Amino acid sequence: MAGSVQKDQQQVLGIIEQQTFHKEESEGNNNNNTTRTLLESDMAPTQGNSIHRSGSRPQLDVSKAEIQGNVEEKYPTILLPNQSDDLSHLALDIGGSLIKLVYFSRHEDQSADDKRKRSLKERLGLSNRRSYPILGGRLHFVKFETRKINECLDFIHSKQLHCGGLESHYSDGVPDQNGIIKATGGGAYKYADLFKERLGVSLDKEDEMDCLVAGANFLLKAIRHEAFTHMEGHKEFVQIEPNDLFPYLLVNIGSGVSMIKVDGDGKFERVSGTNVGGGTYWGLGRLLTKCKSFDELLELSQKGDNRTMDMLVGDIYGGLDYSKIGLSASTIASSFGKTISEKKELEEYRPEDISLSLLRMISYNIGQIAYLNALRFRLKRIFFGGFFIRGHAYTMDTISFAVHFWSNGEAQAMFLRHEGFLGALGAFMSYEKHGLDDLMVHQLVERFPMGAPYTGGKIHGPPLGDLNEKISWMEKFLQKGTEITAPVPMTPPAGTTGLGGFEVPLSKGSTLRSDASALNVGVLHLVPTLEVFPLLADPKLYEPNTIDLSNHSEFEYWLTILSEHLPDLVDKAVASEGGTDDAKRRGDAFARAFSAHLVRLMEEPSAYGKLGLANLLEMREECLREFQFVDAYRSIKQRENEASLAVLPDLLVELDSMDEESKLLTLIEGVLAANIFDWGSRACVDLYHKGTIIEIYRMSRNKMRRPWRVDDFDDFKKRMLGSGDKKKPSHKRALLFVDNSGADIVLGMLPLARELLRRGTEVVLVANSLPALNDVTAMELPDIVAEAAKHCDILRRAAEAGGLLVDAMINTSDSSKENSSSVPLMVVENGCGSPCIDLRQVSSELAAAAKDADLIILEGMGRALHTNLNARFKCDALKLAMVKNQRLAEKLVKGNIYDCICKYEPAS
Ligand SMILES: CC(C)(COP(=O)(O)O)[C@@H](O)C(=O)NCCC(=O)O
Numbered sequence: 001m002a003g004s005v006q007k008d009q010q011q012v013l014g015i016i017e018q019q020t021f022h023k024e025e026s027e028g029n030n031n032n033n034t035t036r037t038l039l040e041s042d043m044a045p046t047q048g049n050s051i052h053r054s055g056s057r058p059q060l061d062v063s064k065a066e067i068q069g070n071v072e073e074k075y076p077t078i079l080l081p082n083q084s085d086d087l088s089h090l091a092l093d094i095g096g097s098l099i100k101l102v103y104f105s106r107h108e109d110q111s112a113d114d115k116r117k118r119s120l121k122e123r124l125g126l127s128n129r130r131s132y133p134i135l136g137g138r139l140h141f142v143k144f145e146t147r148k149i150n151e152c153l154d155f156i157h158s159k160q161l162h163c164g165g166l167e168s169h170y171s172d173g174v175p176d177q178n179g180i181i182k183a184t185g186g187g188a189y190k191y192a193d194l195f196k197e198r199l200g201v202s203l204d205k206e207d208e209m210d211c212l213v214a215g216a217n218f219l220l221k222a223i224r225h226e227a228f229t230h231m232e233g234h235k236e237f238v239q240i241e242p243n244d245l246f247p248y249l250l251v252n253i254g255s256g257v258s259m260i261k262v263d264g265d266g267k268f269e270r271v272s273g274t275n276v277g278g279g280t281y282w283g284l285g286r287l288l289t290k291c292k293s294f295d296e297l298l299e300l301s302q303k304g305d306n307r308t309m310d311m312l313v314g315d316i317y318g319g320l321d322y323s324k325i326g327l328s329a330s331t332i333a334s335s336f337g338k339t340i341s342e343k344k345e346l347e348e349y350r351p352e353d354i355s356l357s358l359l360r361m362i363s364y365n366i367g368q369i370a371y372l373n374a375l376r377f378r379l380k381r382i383f384f385g386g387f388f389i390r391g392h393a394y395t396m397d398t399i400s401f402a403v404h405f406w407s408n409g410e411a412q413a414m415f416l417r418h419e420g421f422l423g424a425l426g427a428f429m430s431y432e433k434h435g436l437d438d439l440m441v442h443q444l445v446e447r448f449p450m451g452a453p454y455t456g457g458k459i460h461g462p463p464l465g466d467l468n469e470k471i472s473w474m475e476k477f478l479q480k481g482t483e484i485t486a487p488v489p490m491t492p493p494a495g496t497t498g499l500g501g502f503e504v505p506l507s508k509g510s511t512l513r514s515d516a517s518a519l520n521v522g523v524l525h526l527v528p529t530l531e532v533f534p535l536l537a538d539p540k541l542y543e544p545n546t547i548d549l550s551n552h553s554e555f556e557y558w559l560t561i562l563s564e565h566l567p568d569l570v571d572k573a574v575a576s577e578g579g580t581d582d583a584k585r586r587g588d589a590f591a592r593a594f595s596a597h598l599v600r601l602m603e604e605p606s607a608y609g610k611l612g613l614a615n616l617l618e619m620r621e622e623c624l625r626e627f628q629f630v631d632a633y634r635s636i637k638q639r640e641n642e643a644s645l646a647v648l649p650d651l652l653v654e655l656d657s658m659d660e661e662s663k664l665l666t667l668i669e670g671v672l673a674a675n676i677f678d679w680g681s682r683a684c685v686d687l688y689h690k691g692t693i694i695e696i697y698r699m700s701r702n703k704m705r706r707p708w709r710v711d712d713f714d715d716f717k718k719r720m721l722g723s724g725d726k727k728k729p730s731h732k733r734a735l736l737f738v739d740n741s742g743a744d745i746v747l748g749m750l751p752l753a754r755e756l757l758r759r760g761t762e763v764v765l766v767a768n769s770l771p772a773l774n775d776v777t778a779m780e781l782p783d784i785v786a787e788a789a790k791h792c793d794i795l796r797r798a799a800e801a802g803g804l805l806v807d808a809m810i811n812t813s814d815s816s817k818e819n820s821s822s823v824p825l826m827v828v829e830n831g832c833g834s835p836c837i838d839l840r841q842v843s844s845e846l847a848a849a850a851k852d853a854d855l856i857i858l859e860g861m862g863r864a865l866h867t868n869l870n871a872r873f874k875c876d877a878l879k880l881a882m883v884k885n886q887r888l889a890e891k892l893v894k895g896n897i898y899d900c901i902c903k904y905e906p907a908s
């Protein structure tokens with residue numbers, strides 16, 4: 001039923017007025033040059049040539065607009081090929097070898113202001129909330145080699161990054177006479193004239209040290225798990241409490257080394273440094289090995305064996321440890337010391353060994369001096385950054401070893417995922433009034449679109465300007481396989497062994513890249529409307545993911561599951577877009593892109609920071625959206641909703657004939673049974689070949705046997721119905737986190753909602769903001785409720801009271817049509833587009849609805865098992881799910897597939 005229908009502009013405009021769209025990519029006049037070797041953090045939108053702006057708000061460019069999908073649909077997708085993000089600030093850090101760019105692309109509020117929302121706003125008192133200091137948008141991180149500065153200038157020009165800015169508005173891509181770009185690093189002086197000449201802008205120079213510190217402070221406060229330790233090849237992400245960050249020592253290893261004691265925002269002092277740094281390694285290394293670049297030198301070290309150069313403790317002690325003072329035989333006693341006793345010339349040593357020995361000498365020395373300074377000022381944390389590190393495993397291991405060794409394990413060396421971008425971010429922060437420093441951890445979401453770069457190392461890959469280029473890139477990747485190095489995976493990082501990397505590396509494959517262990521840096525989405533769910537008992541202790549994926553076999557299992565699901569998912573996605581050639585091409589590209597993420601993760605599990613299962617499942621949905629698959633399960637959901645709505649009246653009659661106790665049990669059984677409709681579970685999808693929806697639903701209900709694997713039903717019943725004469729008042733407001741469409745919502749959660757309403761409890765249905773698998777969305781719910789309300793007076797009155805049925809055509813058989821008083825039934829969106837939910841980042845409407853709630857019901861595997869099974873709440877909480885995966889059932893509840901969980905926890 002999907003198709004592409006061209007509409008005239010007026011008609012499209014009319015629809016746009018009803019729905020604020022979200023347009024991720026534009027296909028403007030992007031003069032890309034495929035020979036450029038840029039690795040860009042996202043498909044940054046280019047500016048069309050007919051962008052019109054007025055005031056401080058961007059307007060829509062509807063030229064060449066077209067409707068995608070069925071025009072008759074309530075909210076068809078509208079493609080605006082010439083609409084650009086409103087590009088705002090750009091900042092640069094122009095170093096000797098790399099230019100780092102940070103730029104911000106701004107979005108208007110993307111949420112549709114439909115009737116549901118408007119009445120909800122009134123009801124929850126959201127209507128007059130202050131506007132946020134900054135608009136939502138994205139921070140992109142991009143790198144260029146300094147020697148290819150013209151490519152950087154082309155890039156800025158092609159995306160018109162120099163013409164943005166909150167205060168200036170252009171329609172023709174001509175920069176303002178006073179156009180300035182914030183810049184730091186030596187190149188801000190060296191290339192100032194070039195920028196003026198090529199782009200007509202002046203570089204506003206910011207102090208390098210100020211920028212480094214501002215960048216580090218922002219990252220450490222605003223990004224969860226930005227910092228990590230690196231010991232013996234093993235990364236561990238560290239969560240630092242923003243209130244417990246200062247003081248710390250920031251060690252910036254550039255050509256030379258600066259050691260900065262940071263006491264707060266803008267409060268720092270350069271307390272020490274050393275002239276033996278990255279420049280020393282590169283300078284001496286170049287002379288001794290004839291290497292042509294820093295990266296080449298670093299790569300050589302991967303294949304080196306420093307024992308041929310360095311004098312080890314064992315060399316002095318006849319192969320033995322000097323255990324009395326804690327030195328193992330493999331510890332370096334004297335860097336390059338072995339060469340004294342050998343009568344060999346420079347040419348007789350392997351350049352690989354020289355490079356490794358040099359690298360260790362310098363890293364170790366820096367680690368030691370850093371520790372001494374930390375000791376001097378009693379600082380417990382030392383963060384290392386600067387171009388020297390580049391995510392290089394040996395370098396980090398050596399520094400960590402030195403800090404650990406000299407501090408007897410008291411101090412910790414830490415590294416930063418965005419270490420390459422500290423200066424550029426700091427320069428970006430120096431723009432006034434962008435509000436960035438007010439952002440909190442929960443308002444930032446990092447995503448990894450194809451083409452997202454990784455810190456450090458080489459820059460690979462073509463610029464990805466629009467969807468078409470992105471698809472071509474994925475197609476090329478398939479042809480050439482691993483020859484194309486970005487954004488795609490590489491060989492595994494080398495593990496280092498023994499004493500902090502002082503021994504011979506285990507893995508020295510010839511294909512190993514120096515940046516193999518470098519981490520990907522995604523695009524930071526700034527979403528000022530996100531809030532921490534107010535009913536979490538202790539947000540600091542909250543961990544959404546139930547399963548710890550740092551266990552390798554667990555990680556591998558879930559990656560394999562995701563990979564096995566791919567063919568079926570692609571089929572569904574392509575079908576959802578009418579099975580056109582274009583959809584097939586996008587489907588292939590999606591499969592390749594998502595597989596590339598999986599391969600990269602298989603090789604380097606921490607490539608994208610600390611990931612849980614919720615993040616992996618969300619990444620899949622985001623990847624689908626990246627290739628413009630808006631709702632892969634659209635038609636399945638519709639079909640299932642219709643089938644379930646047809647049997648709803650009979651179910652309601654059956655329920656109404658029961659006594660209170662049987663009814664409550666039947667309702668909970670119904671929720672658990674209907675949770676079997678889950679197109680994300682392999683086992684369930686296999687079941688659907690064996691019968692109709694209703695047959696499977698009936699079978700699932702008939703097989704319900706208590707006690708369930710986790711069975712707190714009696715406690716829940718006691719709270720709901722009381723025991724003996726003791727009755728408790730009904731809950732005031734219940735938040736029902738709903739899961740799947742079809743039977744799950746219609747035959748499971750809606751009847752339960754109805755019962756709560758009947759008992760005088762206000763009900764808020766909490767559903768996804770964006771589609772994920774076959775989950776029902778907040779946008780879809782009012783129509784489903786309206787259909788159900790045709791058969792049910794309680795639902796109808798509550799939905800009317802909740803503003804859900806403002807002008808729906810209700811056609812009940814019931815005669816009492818006057819709006820008799822009823823507690824309301826409302827729908828709120830949860831702020832996510834994933835089968836799971838991280839309650840640290842929810843929509844402001846959910847946060848507002850939560851304020852008066854005293855019961856929450858979390859339903860489904862994603863929301864109640866994979867995430868939140870162990871979450872504690874300030875109010876009563878009921879977690880309901882069917883376990884639709886054998887391994888998970890064994891692991892979580894020592895049970896079997898299709899076991900059920902009914903976990904009730906009174907307010908804590
Ligand atoms: C994706 C899901 C979390 C969705 O489950 P739901 O929340 O709808 O109950 C679940 O189907 C799942 O974990 N699937 C992968 C495991 C499998 O195929 O067995």
Ligand SMILES: [Mn+2]
Pocket residue numbers: 678739740773774775835860862
């Ligand atoms: Mn689901």
